[in-house]
Amino acid sequence: MAERIVTGEIIERLKQLAGASNVLTDESMSLHTTFRVGGKAAAFVMARDESSLKAVSEYVSSEKIPFFLAGNGSNLLVSDSGYDGVIIKLAGDFEEIKVEGTRIIAGAAASIIKTAAVAAEHGLTGLEFASGIPGSVGGAVFMNAGAYGGEIADIIIEASTPDGAIKKQDLELSYRSSVFKKNGRVITGAVFELQQGDNSSIREKMEELKNKRLEKQPLEYPSAGSTFKRPEGNFAGKLIMEAGLSGVNVGDACVSEKHCGFVINKGNATADDVYKLICLVRDKVKEHSGVTLEPEVIMLGDFEKL
Numbered sequence: 001m002a003e004r005i006v007t008g009e010i011i012e013r014l015k016q017l018a019g020a021s022n023v024l025t026d027e028s029m030s031l032h033t034t035f036r037v038g039g040k041a042a043a044f045v046m047a048r049d050e051s052s053l054k055a056v057s058e059y060v061s062s063e064k065i066p067f068f069l070a071g072n073g074s075n076l077l078v079s080d081s082g083y084d085g086v087i088i089k090l091a092g093d094f095e096e097i098k099v100e101g102t103r104i105i106a107g108a109a110a111s112i113i114k115t116a117a118v119a120a121e122h123g124l125t126g127l128e129f130a131s132g133i134p135g136s137v138g139g140a141v142f143m144n145a146g147a148y149g150g151e152i153a154d155i156i157i158e159a160s161t162p163d164g165a166i167k168k169q170d171l172e173l174s175y176r177s178s179v180f181k182k183n184g185r186v187i188t189g190a191v192f193e194l195q196q197g198d199n200s201s202i203r204e205k206m207e208e209l210k211n212k213r214l215e216k217q218p219l220e221y222p223s224a225g226s227t228f229k230r231p232e233g234n235f236a237g238k239l240i241m242e243a244g245l246s247g248v249n250v251g252d253a254c255v256s257e258k259h260c261g262f263v264i265n266k267g268n269a270t271a272d273d274v275y276k277l278i279c280l281v282r283d284k285v286k287e288h289s290g291v292t293l294e295p296e297v298i299m300l301g302d303f304e305k306l
């Protein structure tokens with residue numbers, strides 16, 4: 001068996017840097033992903049303030065220990081063999097949401113749903129689209145999350161990182177992508193510029209979008225939302241349905257019959273089941289329509305190339 005990268009010595013050092021109660025070992029990632037699958041992270045560290053984030057990131061970088069920033073795990077598939085590295089999750093101070101006039105300053109660990117609710121409370125319009133996206137502000141910025149005609153790029157002014165703020169024009173925001181996919185930096189927060197609006201129409205809009213989701217999406221099952229990116233001029237769900245894949249399964253991983261764009265976990269799926277199903281769907285859709293679907297879901301750990 002290969003030697004483990006994350007040794008007891010590394011765990012002890014992480015405990016000194018982040019506080020013992022903020023370091024979990026052999027933590028099942030099924031508890032931290034909305035797919036509810038995935039193996040163990042050798043170390044799972046909650047960074048609750050700037051200083052512990054700085055100390056932990058400097059340590060793992062200088063020692064060349066593999067690390068990964070997890071948000072709410074709502075777009076994440078971790079392999080069954082887990083991750084022999086350090087998962088860093090922001091918490092505490094990074095969950096703060098402040099309102100300054102028409103601006104919202106949110107920590108990266110704040111829920112984007114909660115941020116949208118705070119905006120609504122203050123009569124600020126522009127974040128309604130995000131009110132059903134179960135991610136963190138950090139994950140939403142990283143992915144340039146969007147729905148129903150809105151996306152983070154429409155409202156963000158800047159994102160903060162431990163090395164300073166990055167202005168919108170340098171965030172390289174495009175469909176489900178940002179500069180963070182390339183630069184690997186930690187997002188610690190974001191500033192959103194909204195518009196003064198009418199409280200009741202904001203709430204109405206949010207209610208309408210919630211009902212649309214409930215009607216169209218299999219929210220009763222664990223998933224990571226849309227499994228694939230929308231291909232140019234088409235819809236992944238439509239292509240998957242037309243390829244006859246509605247309800248197709250590998251183990252307990254299944255193409256939702258309610259919305260073919262979602263791979264769902266019907267109970268006891270493994271990450272391997274999900275991954276094999278993703279590959280099967282990709283291949284069958286390519287065969288049927290000639291379109292190559294690209295996963296939107298971020299994969300972490302070892303997956304056999306299929």
Ligand SMILES: Cc1cc2nc3c(=O)[nH]c(=O)nc-3n(C[C@H](O)[C@H](O)[C@H](O)COP(=O)(O)OP(=O)(O)OC[C@H]3O[C@@H](n4cnc5c(N)ncnc54)[C@H](O)[C@@H]3O)c2cc1C
Nearest residue numbers: 071072073074075135136138139140145146147187224225
């Ligand atoms: C039911 C359901 C519905 C969904 N609907 C939508 C939708 O309508 N629109 C949409 O765009 N998405 C949707 N999603 C997908 C998902 O919620 C979004 O992509 C979300 O933005 C991911 O945020 P997260 O915090 O969960 O990130 P994670 O899944 O934890 O991570 C995603 C990526 O972001 C990176 N990341 C996270 N936080 C940070 C940080 N602080 N610094 C640097 N990198 C970071 C991670 O390293 C990873 O690469 C849906 C998911 C589900 C389960």
